Amino acid sequence: MRFLGIVPQLPMFFSRFLSVSAVAICIRRTRSLNAPSPVQQFGPCGRIMKNSAMVMQIQDPASQRLTWYKPPLTVLVIKKVSDASVLAPFVYLVDWLLQEKNMVVWVESAVLEDAQLNENVRFKAIRDKLVTFKDGRDDLTDRIDFIVCLGGDGTLLYASLLFQQSVPPVMAFHLGSLGFLTPFRFDNFEEQLTSVLEGHAALTLRSRLRCVMHRRSDRKHEAKTLEADPDGDARPAANSILVLNEVVIDRGPSPYLSNIDLFLDGKYITSVQGDGLIVSTPTGSTAYAAAAGASMIHPSVPAIMVTPICPHSLSFRPIVVPAGVELKISVSPESRNTSWVSFDGRNRQELFHGDSLRVTTSIYPVPCICAQDQISDWFASLADGLHWNVRKRQKCLDELSDLTASGSEDTLDEIENMKLYDV
Numbered sequence: 422m423r424f425l426g427i428v429p430q431l432p433m434f435f436s437r438f439l440s441v442s443a444v445a446i447c448i449r450r451t452r453s454l455n456a457p458s459p460v461q462q463f464g465p466c467g468r469i470m471k472n473s474a475m476v477m478q479i480q481d482p483a484s485q486r487l488t489w490y491k492p493p494l495t496v497l498v499i500k501k502v503s504d505a506s507v508l509a510p511f512v513y514l515v516d517w518l519l520q521e522k523n524m525v526v527w528v529e530s531a532v533l534e535d536a537q538l539n540e541n542v543r544f545k546a547i548r549d550k551l552v553t554f555k556d557g558r559d560d561l562t563d564r565i566d567f568i569v570c571l572g573g574d575g576t577l578l579y580a581s582l583l584f585q586q587s588v589p590p591v592m593a594f595h596l597g598s599l600g601f602l603t604p605f606r607f608d609n610f611e612e613q614l615t616s617v618l619e620g621h622a623a624l625t626l627r628s629r630l631r632c633v634m635h636r637r638s639d640r641k642h643e644a645k646t647l648e649a650d651p652d653g654d655a656r657p658a659a660n661s662i663l664v665l666n667e668v669v670i671d672r673g674p675s676p677y678l679s680n681i682d683l684f685l686d687g688k689y690i691t692s693v694q695g696d697g698l699i700v701s702t703p704t705g706s707t708a709y710a711a712a713a714g715a716s717m718i719h720p721s722v723p724a725i726m727v728t729p730i731c732p733h734s735l736s737f738r739p740i741v742v743p744a745g746v747e748l749k750i751s752v753s754p755e756s757r758n759t760s761w762v763s764f765d766g767r768n769r770q771e772l773f774h775g776d777s778l779r780v781t782t783s784i785y786p787v788p789c790i791c792a793q794d795q796i797s798d799w800f801a802s803l804a805d806g807l808h809w810n811v812r813k814r815q816k817c818l819d820e821l822s823d824l825t826a827s828g829s830e831d832t833l834d835e836i837e838n839m840k841l842y843d844v
Contacts, residue, residue, distance in 0.1 A: 501572025573597020671697030
């Protein structure tokens, strides 16, 4: 990306797409979010064999700060569709970006077709100044410096879909229903946006999953190609897509159980017999996976979560595997039916016998701008969005004894009154 830097040292799979050419601001913490480095020696004789090729430096996620080494010039504004309550904030934001910040504002072409929006007098004055694109036709790679989302979590998922490689920094305003991934409030958007454009913001790098479909027909074509040209570098014509939340494999309209084989780095792990399987990122652990009984994982944890959907087994619990593994999912040969796959709730397609889906962690995360910091934002979302661990406080013993004493007296008075009433 042209404008974004992360400071000071990035994980290996992040540093391949983010440029760090500016002098960075590092906010020191007393403790790192990463686990401490383990000792290298075990007992008098044992130790880890040194391998210089495997040495890597991992940055403390809490020190990831946004810095611009060129002023951002183009901004993409994504708004929630079919929601009249977002129209006024959208117009105010776009007008402010054009007039006050002199930025080039991009919007989806479908936005200009909104009848209610076109009736807005203020929007009519700026309509012709907007640059439009059409999803599925126009490539936004290296055209956008900054993204602003107005709506719910779906707007952030849509931004992830639009950028299947490097993603510009995303600032998400909560104007939807749940708003788990949208930490900013729109009341003082001018002050907040100015602060971010000046480079004062923490970042959460939300990892994505790279999903590749391998069709049985593709392998047949590859075999024919290799036979015709043994020296050729033939590869399967696989379709790849990056997801921010999860990829879901389910039984679709079939009344039979799904029978799905799961492999990890080429080794058979288990067969899933149930309604299906969810493979999610830490960000997606608070979405469908949470509804299916999985644990919630902080987005800075490098991991992949595997969660069964209604498994026909009392012992099949969700598991967490390292972020660097490759998962392979295929329909079991003895399965009575095919399966269906969806990617962040989109692009639903059938998985036939002989097909496979390979899932790995992508090197292209989504850099989400924090309203406060990585820890505060996440726990605030748990509390506000999911009402995590909400219950009445237990009374202390002194309060309990006082209530018991007063309750006993009230009970005796009520009994005496009842006796008088009966007489």
